[in-house]
Amino acid sequence: MMTAESSPLSTHVLNTSDGVPGAKMALSLHHLDSKLMIWSMIGVGITNEEGRCPDLISQEAFTPGMYKLRFETGSYWESLGQVSIYPYVEVVFTIRDPSQKFHLPLLMSRFSYSTYRGS
Template sequence: MMAAAKYSPLTTHVLNTGDGIPAARMALSLHRLDSQLMIWNMLSVGTTNKDGRCPGLIGREAFSPGMYKLRFETGSYWESLGQTSFYPYVEVVFTISDREQRFHLPLLMSRFSYSTYRGS
């Protein structure tokens, strides 16, 4: 259920650095922590496009300060390419304090490593 907003204040880009290509057709999900119950609530799911991007993760109206995580289904992605991977999934947890800013969270990955950073 992708957010139906034109503009998402949170974007991601997944790159298969082992092969030097965007990671197309990777499933991912966005979650927010309920700070009272201490449980993760799923906000949206999606799949990266041919450029390794997943637009429309969350609309501005639903984007509030708090702790979030993006879960990337890396194991399934590598399996779809007929390869194995050390990491069955990657979860990146981050905190949003200013909902007016734009946040870009790239994932650079190979079968045996990954890195991420806050982009612009």
């Protein structure tokens, strides 16, 4: 099992409506085949009690290219007995230098979301 230090990509989900981490949210990581223009799933995960999912990909598998993180936000809100207009959120990003660490947080409410590259 990877440690947070060995994974070059991490995420952190924050439920800004309630001011709590987005715990127990399913997510998946995908890589785009630039020749076929097809997304391939690399892995899946579930955020921990802190809303983090640090072990998304190994350094060896993290190559230059286009990736996306898909967050299953609809299921998350349903598990809280709430409804969201977003059944899922996909964050698409490009990796040019895989030797760097990438942290992509998702800040969300039932009616909005934002993301940024953190450190």
